[in-house]
Amino acid sequence: MADQSQARSPSGSKPRPGENMRLIDAMQYKLPLAGVVSILHRVSGMLMFFLLPFIVWMFDASVTSEVSYDGFTSAFVAGIGFVPGFLIKLVALALIWAYLHHAVAGLRHLWMDATHAVTKEFGHSSAVATFVISILLTVVLGAKLFGLF
Amino acid sequence: MAVNYGSKRIVVGAHYGLRDWLSQRITAVVMALFTLALLLQFIFGGPVGYDSWAGIFSRQWMKVLTFIVIVSLAWHAWVGMRDVWMDYLKPVGLRLLAQVATIAWLVGCAGWAVQVLWRL
Numbered sequence: 572m573a574d575q576s577q578a579r580s581p582s583g584s585k586p587r588p589g590e591n592m593r594l595i596d597a598m599q600y601k602l603p604l605a606g607v608v609s610i611l612h613r614v615s616g617m618l619m620f621f622l623l624p625f626i627v628w629m630f631d632a633s634v635t636s637e638v639s640y641d642g643f644t645s646a647f648v649a650g651i652g653f654v655p656g657f658l659i660k661l662v663a664l665a666l667i668w669a670y671l672h673h674a675v676a677g678l679r680h681l682w683m684d685a686t687h688a689v690t691k692e693f694g695h696s697s698a699v700a701t702f703v704i705s706i707l708l709t710v711v712l713g714a715k716l717f718g719l720f
Numbered sequence: 721m722a723v724n725y726g727s728k729r730i731v732v733g734a735h736y737g738l739r740d741w742l743s744q745r746i747t748a749v750v751m752a753l754f755t756l757a758l759l760l761q762f763i764f765g766g767p768v769g770y771d772s773w774a775g776i777f778s779r780q781w782m783k784v785l786t787f788i789v790i791v792s793l794a795w796h797a798w799v800g801m802r803d804v805w806m807d808y809l810k811p812v813g814l815r816l817l818a819q820v821a822t823i824a825w826l827v828g829c830a831g832w833a834v835q836v837l838w839r840l
Binding site: 613616617619620623624626627630631633634635637640674677678680681684 | 745748749752755770773774777797800801804822825826829832833836839840
């Protein structure tokens with residue numbers, strides 16, 4: 572491990588490891604599965620953040636009154652304004668995946684924090700489990716959303 | 721006086737970021753428990769429809785719980801989005817703008833959700 576007190580700033584005489592590394596260099600490395608879980612944790616979180624008004628709209632329309640509830644359900648069939656119903660369903664499916672991936676990956680984080688499970692093996696096997704659980708549930712709920720059962 | 725910035729900064733002992741780290745995890749647990757509570761009521765709440773769905777949120781304890789979750793979500797998303805902006809937005813002016821917009825976005829959405837909740 573590099574001695575922190577000996578590290579210099581970029582203008583110093585002693586270069587720090589990786590100082591001249593650019594993103595294009597990092598792209599040559601294969602991202603491990605745990606890394607894919609990590610970046611998708613971030614992507615799914617951002618997706619839910621930007622779709623927050625749509626989420627609150629769904630909450631508003633679904634609980635406010637029976638009339639608004641009908642508007643909520645018909646949005647997924649007839650659409651809203653110029654947005655067709657299947658597009659609303661696709662957005663809802665994206666939210667379902669984002670929620671499931673974010674939640675499962677988050678529970679994985681909590682488990683690692685609580686039990687200090689930080690081995691390379693656990694990192695990989697729990698990443699596999701995260702994908703299996705979140706994708707399986709997304710497929711089941713997606714099939715229900717699109718009326719396949 | 722000892723230098724405490726740049727590469728000489730002492731990075732232990734002052735709990736830099738601990739509060740954000742911890743609050744993100746606590747709010748995550750709150751939301752996970754809420755998901756479970758909502759799911760159980762949805763599954764055992766009778767036939768799916770407006771009455772059973774709105775009925776879940778009409779109970780006062782559920783309103784309080786949902787309110788706690790709305791605040792937790794906004795706090796959790798603030799910590800997460802701030803991490804994202806700090807990682808990818810380097811110009812300080814742009815970062816400030818993004819952070820202010822994030823807070824406005826979250827407070828606006830939270831206010832709307834709370835209004836929906838308590839007029840029920």
